[in-house]
Each structure stands twice: as structure tokens, then as C-alpha cells.
Amino acid sequence: MKLSVVIPAWNEAPLIADAVACAAAFADEVIVADARSPDGTGEEARHAGAVVVQSQRKGRGPQLLAGAGAATGDVLLFLHADARLPPRARDAILRAMEDPRCPGGAFFIRFLPRSWFTRILEPGNDIRRGITKRYYGDTGIFARASVYRDLGGHKPWPVMHDYEFSGRLEAAGPCVYIRDPCIWADARRFDGREMRTLLNWILVQSLYRFGVSPHLLGLLYPDIRGYQPQRFVALAKREIERG
Numbered sequence: 709m710k711l712s713v714v715i716p717a718w719n720e721a722p723l724i725a726d727a728v729a730c731a732a733a734f735a736d737e738v739i740v741a742d743a744r745s746p747d748g749t750g751e752e753a754r755h756a757g758a759v760v761v762q763s764q765r766k767g768r769g770p771q772l773l774a775g776a777g778a779a780t781g782d783v784l785l786f787l788h789a790d791a792r793l794p795p796r797a798r799d800a801i802l803r804a805m806e807d808p809r810c811p812g813g814a815f816f817i818r819f820l821p822r823s824w825f826t827r828i829l830e831p832g833n834d835i836r837r838g839i840t841k842r843y844y845g846d847t848g849i850f851a852r853a854s855v856y857r858d859l860g861g862h863k864p865w866p867v868m869h870d871y872e873f874s875g876r877l878e879a880a881g882p883c884v885y886i887r888d889p890c891i892w893a894d895a896r897r898f899d900g901r902e903m904r905t906l907l908n909w910i911l912v913q914s915l916y917r918f919g920v921s922p923h924l925l926g927l928l929y930p931d932i933r934g935y936q937p938q939r940f941v942a943l944a945k946r947e948i949e950r951g
Contacts, residue, residue: 709781709782709783709802709805710736710737710780710781710782710783711734711735711736711737711781711782711783711785711798711801711802712735712736712737712738712739712779712780712781712783712784712785712853713731713735713737713738713739713785713786713787714739714741714772714775714776714779714784714785714786714787715727715728715731715738715739715740715741715753715758715775715786715787715788715789716740716741716743716763716768716771716772716775716786716788716789717740717741717742717743717745717749717753717771717789718742718743718745718749718765718771719745719746719747719749720745720747720749720789720790721745721747721748721749721752722937722938723789723790723937723940723941724740724749724752724753724756724758724789725752725753725755725756726941727787727789727790727791727792728740728753728756728757728758729756729757730792730793730944730948731787731793732756732757732758733795734793734794734795734796734797734798735781735785735798736781737759737779737780737781738757738758738759739758739759739760739761739775739778739779740753740754740758740759740760740761740775741761741762741763741771741772741774741775741778742760742761742762742763742771743762743763743764743765743766743771744762744763744764744765750762759778761774761775761777761778762774763775766864766866767865767866767867767869767926768845768862768866768867768869768870769862769863769864769865769866769869769922770864772786772845772861772862772869773861773862773864776853776856776861776862779853781853782805782852782853782854783801783802783805783812783850783851783852783853784850784851784852784853784856785797785801785848785849785850786845786848786849786850786870787848788845788846788893790846790893790894790896790937790940791846791848791891791892791893791894792891792892792893792944792947792948793815793848793889793891793892794889794948794951795948796889796951797815797848797886797889797891800886800888800889801850801886804884804886805852807882807884809881809882810852810881810882810883810884811851811852811855811877811880811881811883812849812850812851812852812855812856812877812883812884813849813850813877813883813884813885813886814837814843814847814848814849814850814874814883814885814886815847815848815885815886815887815889815890815891816830816834816847816885816886816887816888816890816891817830817833817846817847817848817890817891817892817893818830818890818891818892818893819892819893819894819895819898820892820893820894820895820940820943820944820947821895821939821940821943822895823895823898823902825898825902826895826898829898829906837885841874841875841878842871842874842875842878843870843871843874844870844871844874845869845870846891846893847891848891849870849873849874849877851877855877855880855881858880859873859876859877859880861873863922865922865923865926866922866923866925866926866929867912867922867925867926867929868912868916868922868925869922871913871916889951892943892944892947892948894937894940895940896937896940908928908929911928912925912928912929915928
């Protein structure tokens with residue numbers, strides 16, 4: 709099977725080259741869906757060897773649709789620019805795909821750098837996923853390309869597109885939740901704002917359940933890109949080398 713990785717990005721120039729290189733270590737094709745970033749994200753991704761497709765800046769939903777539309781793989785893996793998987797993730801995904809009933813799945817998520825908050829959040833996320841059968845894009849959602857297209861792909865929403873899609877994916881067949889290897893995600897969103905971020909998530913998810921438009925909910929998401937990513941990149945490389 710051919711594995712395509714789709715990375716949505718906007719103003720991720722400091723992270724994107726490493727994200728592409730990490731994904732290229734196990735994928736047959738890496739596609740970066742760039743929302744015309746003014747910081748040169750698209751150019752950095754292209755120089756790193758990715759196929760770059762342009763999308764309007766309307767959130768990750770439209771970007772994921774654009775990236776998936778350009779993908780040629782049998783399996784699509786959607787990765788955030790601030791998330792990393794080790795090379796053995798490929799074998800784990802392909803083993804899951806050996807079951808013809810399996811439409812896709814996601815990974816157990818851990819955050820870097822580690823903190824008291826992330827150590828509580830990680831099992832909490834695991835419990836919530838088990839109960840709701842829903843998960844977010846930072847868990848590395850993957851799907852058979854044929855199933856993804858049959859389901860209509862992600863909704864063109866700025867937020868909650870991954871949460872909504874995971875529900876349809878789970879309903880399509882027995883999904884696989886891969887715990888080993890796990891996916892490592894940057895904890896930048898929690899840096900000094902742990903409880904505020906958690907309460908923001910609860911608010912957005914609650915309003916979504918009450919039918920508030922995801923386009924309005926996108927206004928509640930803070931911009932967390934103004935930071936230096938070297939710490940996360942170094943920590944992720946160390947964890948991947950450890951296996």
C-alpha cells in the first residue's frame with residue numbers, strides 16, 4: 709500500500725522542514741497544504757521535498773480537503789506541523805489496514821515538553837476518546853483513501869472538522885487506536901495557559917454540541933504561533949531515537 713501524508717500549515721516556517729523530513733522517513737508521499745503563508749512556509753516545505761498545494765486561509769478543513777485531493781496514496785495520514793511520528797508508524801498503519809473492514813484510526817497522543825498538566829491530560833484524552841469515539845487531528849488520523857472519498861472527506865470548517873470526521877470514520881467500521889508507537893505533539897498551546905486552554909476546549913466542544921456554527925467557533929481559538937519551536941523539535945527527535 710502507498711501511504712500519503714497530508715500536513716496542513718499556515719505560518720509554520722520554523723517547523724515545516726522538520727515536519728516534512730520526519731514524515732518522509734516513512735511515507736511514500738508528503739503533501740503540505742499551505743494557506744498562502746506570508747512567512748514562506750510553502751517555500752520551506754517545497755525545499756524539504758514536499759508536494760505543496762495552495763489553499764485559502766479558512767482553517768484546516770479546506771486545507772485537508774485540498775491536500776487529500778492531491779494525494780495518490782491508498783492510505784491518507786493527516787499530520788499537524790507540530791506533531792511527530794517515528795518511522796515504525798508506517799508498519800503500524802499497514803498492519804491495521806490488513807483488516808479489510810478497518811477504515812482507519814488514530815494514535816495515542818503524548819505531549820512535549822512533559823509537565824504535570826500533560827501527564828494528566830493524556831489519559832484523560834484516552835478516556836474521552838473511548839467514551840465518545842471522537843478525536844482530534846493532533847492524534848494523527850489516518851484513513852483508507854477510498855473510504856475518505858466515500859465519506860466526503862473533512863467538512864470545510866475552520867475547527868471541529870477533525871472531531872466531526874472522526875465520528876463518521878468510526879461509524880464506517882472498526883477503527884484502530886494505535887498506542888505503540890504514540891504520536892508526539894507540541895505542548896505549545898498549554899505553555900503558561902493550561903487551565904485557560906482546557907476551559908476553551910470545553911467551551912468550544914459544548915457550543916458545537918448545541919449547534920453553534922464551526923465558523924463562529926473558529927473565532928474562539930487563540931493564535932499560538934508566536935514562539936520558537938527548537939525545544940519541541942529537539943525533544944521529539946530524542947523520543948523518536950529512543951524508539
